[in-house]
Amino acid sequence: MDEVRVVVVDDVADMAETLAMSLELDGYAVRTATSGAQALELIEGWRPHCVLLDIDMPGMGGCELSDRLRELYGDEVVLIAVTGWGDAGDRVSDTFSRFDHYIRKPFEPSLLRKVLPPVTA
Numbered sequence: 001m002d003e004v005r006v007v008v009v010d011d012v013a014d015m016a017e018t019l020a021m022s023l024e025l026d027g028y029a030v031r032t033a034t035s036g037a038q039a040l041e042l043i044e045g046w047r048p049h050c051v052l053l054d055i056d057m058p059g060m061g062g063c064e065l066s067d068r069l070r071e072l073y074g075d076e077v078v079l080i081a082v083t084g085w086g087d088a089g090d091r092v093s094d095t096f097s098r099f100d101h102y103i104r105k106p107f108e109p110s111l112l113r114k115v116l117p118p119v120t121a
Contacts, residue, residue: 006023052080082105
């Protein structure tokens with residue numbers, strides 16, 4: 001794998017950019033989107049290996065976006081929920097069942113290395 005492409009989706013642009021910069025320092029090719037609709041357009045044209053999704057976003061939230069991405073790409077794209085939600089309760093369990101992984105905020109970007117495909121030189 002020459003380049004590992006990652007899309008970071010968060011309605012708070014500063015959060016998306018900060019995470020993107022950290023991933024770029026680790027060697028990932030990263031693009032950001034601040035809405036579900038923008039993410040769909042970006043993903044269609046760029047075809048990332050992995051998408052990091054904020055759950056709570058206005059308009060198309062992370063859950064709806066994950067459903068759309070599964071319809072379009074199946075398991076071809078790794079979906080990671082990035083959220084401040086806890087891990088108990090039916091609502092949370094249902095939400096996280098839509099994703100391959102989830103990471104609770106706040107987190108160290110190094111945690112992503114455990115779930116993202118490795119970057120090779």
